[in-house]
Amino acid sequence: MSTDPHALFDAWLAEATASEPNDPQAMCLSTVAPDGRPSARMVLLKGHDEGFVFYTNLESRKAGDLFATQVAALTFHWKSLRRQVRIEGAVSRVSDAEGDAYFATRGRDSQLGAWASDQSQPLDRRETFDARFEAIKARFDGGPVPRPPHWSGFRVTPDRIELWQDRAHRLHERRLFTPDGQGGWTEGLLYP
Structure with missing residues (x-):
């Protein structure tokens, strides 16, 4: 068994990429507001190094929670593999630089949408957003679409990683990794 949870995650993600029918990079991002109210939503993993990277509108509810508390939880669930992380x-x-580099890889309509959307804010009717999208499309017609100043990414640097594998009769395997204080990880098991 590997004691590097990042290597294990990469192996599991590779298997999920081969077996999951849709969005194996989808993860539930859980945040908490300063008043203690929790919130969860699905986002896409866009990078994995010492942390787990995703991108969003910096004026969204999720970004507000993240700026306020500076902590988050992520959950990956790969039903076809009967695993979660x-x-x-x-x-x-x-x-x-990271934000610019990733933004440049997005499809043009996704780039334009980042400019047009006031993510998480009330919208009076869909036509309002559609009109804003068309205006942004005209604004950048024929040229590159730069990353909006209100759009970037976050990295969740883990201090706890649990790899869960389904087992018969709900006798699951739960491996918990926590930093060992010396740049490595300590591994333990949790009761199912």
């Missing part, structure tokens, strides 16, 4: 840790913004 739970991650908890500190949150930091990605660098502008």
Whole structure:
């Protein structure tokens, strides 16, 4: 058994990419507001290094929670593999260079949508957003679409990673990894 949870995650993600019918990079991002109110939503993993990276509108509810508390939890669930990964840790913004590099890989309509959307804010009717999208499309017609200043990414640097594997009769295997304080990880098991 590997004691590097990042290597195990990469192996499981590779298997999920081969077996999951839709969005194997989908993860539930759980945040908490300063008043203690929890919130969860699905986002897509866009990078994995020492942390887990995703991108969003910096004026969204999720970003507000992240700026306020600087912690988050992530859950991956791969039903076809009967596995899940739970991650908890500190949150930091990605660098502008990372944000620019990822934004440049997005499809043009997704880039335009990042400019047109006031994510998480009330919308009076769909036609309002559609009109904004068309106006942004005209604004950048024929040219590149730069990353909006209100759009970037976050990295969740884990201080807890749990790999869960389904077993018969609900006798699951739960492996918990926590930092050992010396750049490595300590592994333990949890009761199912």
